Amino acid sequence: MTHIVVLSGGLDSTSALAHTLTSKPPAEVAAVSFDYGQRHRRELDAAAAVAAYHGISHRVLDMTGLLSGSALLGASEVPEGHYAEDNMAATVVQGRNLLFAAAAIATARPGDSLVVGVHAGDHPIYADCRPGFWFHLNEVAAAYGVEVLAPFVELTKAQVIATGSGAGAPLSLTWSCYQGGELHCGRCGTCVERAEAFDLAGVVDPTTYQDSEFWRTAVAAGR
């Protein structure tokens, strides 16, 4: 009986992993990540670092060629500014969460669980982060004897960070930036969302941003 945590290397999945480890020993928890040709490949290194930190097994599945057409895959520019619906529509990847969950379920044995770190802040932008999506996917996965858990689906990102921080998640190892540079850019939608969420959670942000001030302006403009 293994809890398979979908680990992108970002704050949400890293928090979901730490949250899972608070109730399960490391031997019963495994992480799976996806190489889909994403522009921000730095997140795969972050996922590996997080898994190594916890001493759990980590598998990277090759999904190259099965997804297309998003700014995250180089089809267009990654939007800057606040993490709001209009702004982030270019980062939607058709079929992404379904395909990732399906590939993870294909690695699972009957009795295993799949854990995903989706949260309420993603609902307006990504339909495949909403509670109904995960409810029905859990019913689908039952055909394979697999339970799908989305423990943060009703939490805000700030609440996710507070939960992850409380569970001992190595948040300093995580990666959010969609630009894929050496440092977090501080200007893209996910960087702005990241900095704002740490601030709202009252947790010290361990991130070094190339532009560490932009987020306050973007949040003020986005509200």
Added chain:
Amino acid sequence: MTHIVVLSGGLDSTSALAHTLTSKPPAEVAAVSFDYGQRHRRELDAAAAVAAYHGISHRVLDMTGLLSGSALLGASEVPEGHYAEDNMAATVVQGRNLLFAAAAIATARPGDSLVVGVHAGDHPIYADCRPGFWFHLNEVAAAYGVEVLAPFVELTKAQVIATGSGAGAPLSLTWSCYQGGELHCGRCGTCVERAEAFDLAGVVDPTTYQDSEFWRTAVAAGR
């Protein structure tokens, strides 16, 4: 608005494709097949031949390495005899229909439909062929603006053959045998099911089997 038909090259999906083409022009119908390292790779040639027969576009997605552990992938011997539950359990592939549907949905645009040829004869063996599975997957796919259609989900295989034959499906081009030889072996579970279903449908079976008599004995023994 494209109807994307999952085409394995077998009787069910070939019938589903012909059934779809009776209500849609070829330009609005496309086929997608999956290379998952299956032992019976001959079915991919059959799928290509069926798509070419109808003059529709056909895409083969590479799913190699994402599925494992079934007799269809060489993990054990393909069972002979009647297509019954105990006998065919070795041919279950964990996550298969979910992964295939997910990959097809990832190629779809909002407004497109996904068509699958699953039928009632597969329900006892394959949980991912049952109506509930496809009902919930349709709800999941709604997140991407895609409708999932399983027109044969309540039909027997004989009824599928009758429907496909009536819709002009090129059933002589299809491939069922799990052994992957030059001819249909006539002895594996799907060969027996194929021969029996043509007989029950009252449609002339165009197949040349290596062993053309075995199915009658196997059906008699399986009942």
